[in-house]
Amino acid sequence: MGSMWTAIFTIAVIALIAGLALSFASRTLPADSGILVDQVNELLPQTQCAQCGYAGCRPYAQAIVDGDADINLCPPGGDDTLRRLASLLGKEPLPLAEQPAHVGAVAVINEALCIGCTHCRSACPVDAIVGAHQLMHTIIETECTGCELCIAPCPVDCISMRSPS
Amino acid sequence: MPGRLYQHAKSVVSAPTYDLGTLHGGLRLQAHKKVSTAEPIQQVPIPSQLVLPITQHAGDPAQPIVSIGEHVLKGQLIAESDGSLSAPVHASSSGKVVAIEPWPVARRYGDNAPCIVIECDGKDHAIETAESLPSYDILPADVLLTKILQGGIVGLGGAVFPTAQKLMQAITCDLEFLILNGVECEPYISCDDVLMREYAHEVIGGTQILLHALELEVAYIVVESDKPEAIRRLGEVLGEVGDARLVLKLVPTIYPSGGEDQLVQLVTNREVPSGGLPTDVGCLVQNVGTAAAIHKWVSHNEPLISRVTTVTGDGVAQPMNVEARLGTTVADIISFAGGYTDRATQLIIGGPMTGKSVSSDRVPLVKATNCILALSESPAVGAELPCIRCGDCAAVCPVQLLPQQLFWYACADNEAKMRLFGLTDCIECGCCDLVCPSHIPLTADFRMAKARIRELADEKARAERARVRFEARNERLELEQQTRDEQLAQQKQAARKAGPEAIAEILRRKQEQDED
Numbered sequence: 182m183g184s185m186w187t188a189i190f191t192i193a194v195i196a197l198i199a200g201l202a203l204s205f206a207s208r209t210l211p212a213d214s215g216i217l218v219d220q221v222n223e224l225l226p227q228t229q230c231a232q233c234g235y236a237g238c239r240p241y242a243q244a245i246v247d248g249d250a251d252i253n254l255c256p257p258g259g260d261d262t263l264r265r266l267a268s269l270l271g272k273e274p275l276p277l278a279e280q281p282a283h284v285g286a287v288a289v290i291n292e293a294l295c296i297g298c299t300h301c302r303s304a305c306p307v308d309a310i311v312g313a314h315q316l317m318h319t320i321i322e323t324e325c326t327g328c329e330l331c332i333a334p335c336p337v338d339c340i341s342m343r344s345p346s
Numbered sequence: 347m348p349g350r351l352y353q354h355a356k357s358v359v360s361a362p363t364y365d366l367g368t369l370h371g372g373l374r375l376q377a378h379k380k381v382s383t384a385e386p387i388q389q390v391p392i393p394s395q396l397v398l399p400i401t402q403h404a405g406d407p408a409q410p411i412v413s414i415g416e417h418v419l420k421g422q423l424i425a426e427s428d429g430s431l432s433a434p435v436h437a438s439s440s441g442k443v444v445a446i447e448p449w450p451v452a453r454r455y456g457d458n459a460p461c462i463v464i465e466c467d468g469k470d471h472a473i474e475t476a477e478s479l480p481s482y483d484i485l486p487a488d489v490l491l492t493k494i495l496q497g498g499i500v501g502l503g504g505a506v507f508p509t510a511q512k513l514m515q516a517i518t519c520d521l522e523f524l525i526l527n528g529v530e531c532e533p534y535i536s537c538d539d540v541l542m543r544e545y546a547h548e549v550i551g552g553t554q555i556l557l558h559a560l561e562l563e564v565a566y567i568v569v570e571s572d573k574p575e576a577i578r579r580l581g582e583v584l585g586e587v588g589d590a591r592l593v594l595k596l597v598p599t600i601y602p603s604g605g606e607d608q609l610v611q612l613v614t615n616r617e618v619p620s621g622g623l624p625t626d627v628g629c630l631v632q633n634v635g636t637a638a639a640i641h642k643w644v645s646h647n648e649p650l651i652s653r654v655t656t657v658t659g660d661g662v663a664q665p666m667n668v669e670a671r672l673g674t675t676v677a678d679i680i681s682f683a684g685g686y687t688d689r690a691t692q693l694i695i696g697g698p699m700t701g702k703s704v705s706s707d708r709v710p711l712v713k714a715t716n717c718i719l720a721l722s723e724s725p726a727v728g729a730e731l732p733c734i735r736c737g738d739c740a741a742v743c744p745v746q747l748l749p750q751q752l753f754w755y756a757c758a759d760n761e762a763k764m765r766l767f768g769l770t771d772c773i774e775c776g777c778c779d780l781v782c783p784s785h786i787p788l789t790a791d792f793r794m795a796k797a798r799i800r801e802l803a804d805e806k807a808r809a810e811r812a813r814v815r816f817e818a819r820n821e822r823l824e825l826e827q828q829t830r831d832e833q834l835a836q837q838k839q840a841a842r843k844a845g846p847e848a849i850a851e852i853l854r855r856k857q858e859q860d861e862d
Contacts, residue, residue, distance in 0.1 A: 222813070226805075226809055227808075227809035227810070227812040227816070228812065229816045237816055238813065238816070239816075306816050306819065307812050307815040307816050307819065308815055308818070308819050309815070324811065324812070326808075326812045
């Protein structure tokens with residue numbers, strides 16, 4: 182009978198020590214959120230479209246890791262990205278907040294209408310628009326992520342989205 | 347038994363030697379080759395119209411350099427290679443360029459491709475060339491490779507990889523053997539067989555040019571054991587040439603022993619590593635037709651403007667091998683071969699295992715077209731049933747993959763697992779389809795899955811580029827902001843140093859100016 186109590190006591194002491202050590206570690210050792218942010222960023226489509234309300238994919242990844250943002254705010258990523266994020270972070274895959282509008286489309290400048298105001302050039306998050314002040318601008322098709330951020334600033338509405346051929 | 351085959355050719359210097367390695371799996375298929383090899387190669391007359399796609403090779407499309415209405419001559423360059431992996435296109439006969447437009451072609455993805463359409467004048471005037479050609483053996487390797495690049499020569503076994511680029515990659519490696527692929531293991535196709543019979547001199551000549559360009563000492567000319575005529579003819583020519591560097595080798599008739607990696611395995615008993623090339627194990631494989639084309643271009647200045655192709659199947663009146671100008675439509679070639687029979691229901695460009703069925707015979711003959719196959723209704727194979735995990739597919743897979751396992755992952759779209767199980771090493775030979783008792787179209791599924799993997803990789807590369815550009819832009823904006831802040835701070839400091847009197851002075855002067 183006595184040996185049983187010894188065993189229970191020993192196990193309890195081990196559990197207590199382990200529990201204390203773990204709680205100490207979680208309080209003092211810094212959680213390495215940088216790696217997690219990189220992992221989340223890796224899964225995002227890098228369109229830098231800001232449709233999630235953050236200034237690009239990396240800021241959104243940071244917000245997700247900090248717990249400020251939901252994982253369903255990325256329309257260009259679609260359901261695939263949502264599913265991968267959910268499995269990485271161990272969260273429930275919520276339905277997408279907004280459906281993607283033009284999948285795989287790129288922006289095209291109607292060069293006859295362009296007045297060379299440079300507004301779209303400054304808006305482009307990936308420097309995919311070339312052109313100088315008062316000269317015609319154009320979009321480097323292979324670099325355009327289709328984020329549509331250049332459309333709103335254009336004063337003459339000469340930018341449109343074109344689906345891949 | 348193969349020894350008996352050579353009794354009549356005892357005098358030849360080059361007796362065939364036998365293979366060392368063994369091939370995993372594979373199938374012995376009904377060959378259907380005799381029907382098209384009875385007659386010698388027939389020349390198809392120049393058609394009234396030639397349709398030349400600008401993409402007849404693996405890699406980037408060539409760029410057209412002729413305009414509509416321009417008169418072109420036979421052998422004239424009409425589209426030049428563009429990009430690091432590309433091959434030029436030459437006019438196959440003389441005539442007028444009437445259009446550069448999308449035209450139906452036989453290729454894996456998409457039905458139409460841009461083509462240069464030439465209306466032939468029937469005169470077949472050739473472009474004037476330099477009178478005297480330097481002999482290849484005084485040319486250094488790089489000049490020879492440039493020459494091969496200009497000839498528009500691509501791998502004629504079916505993969506149409508630009509030959510010059512393949513050679514350029516190969517000379518950077520530690521090579522031991524040049525392997526000439528005359529195996530042609532797929533049923534129905536016999537164009538390499540007849541080419542070796544009738545153009546044996548060209549094949550041997552091309553091999554010598556390749557040996558010179560690569561500075562190699564051993565070339566194996568490998569032929570499947572079911573081609574006695576070709577073996578005899580090659581043996582004779584080798585005897586005449588008397589070049590000890592060239593060795594004739596025989597391999598057993600098993601599909602797909604003609605696959606590049608499979609052939610290396612059979613001939614040298616070296617396994618090409620996963621995702622690697624034969625050059626990784628010291629081998630370079632070239633098709634016999636490619637060697638003949640190289641000889642024609644380097645020694646006779648004839649660019650690649652025609653090829654030998656097999657027209658066969660029970661849907662063709664007179665199955666035969668023909669030599670036709672590139673750009674001749676399949677309809678023209680079939681009508682030359684006596685037209686379709688009443689039973690013809692399907693048209694396949696390429697062989698029955700790896701070919702592509704097309705819906706129109708307006709497609710042109712291109713560098714890749716080794717066979718035009720018109721078949722009657724194939725016997726119904728039955729509906730697709732669930733996999734019963736019998737494992738027959740794994741037993742026949744020449745790459746030793748596990749098709750049934752890959753099939754699950756392809757269904758689940760599990761990219762990581764598909765890579766892990768070596769889907770990218772699948773050569774799409776179709777053996778697993780044939781043996782599957784559940785009639786699962788495995789090869790088609792794998793082809794789609796491979797395309798999906800490629801698509802994902804492209805997407806990933808694109809996203810990575812966008813990320814780098816985004817971060818570079820942020821850095822630049824930050825730097826600009828910093829410089830602006832610094833400038834402002836400096837100005838502020840300068841003003842503070844000057845004191846309030848100086849500021850008042852400046853303001854007074856400004857006021858005076860305004861009043862003037």
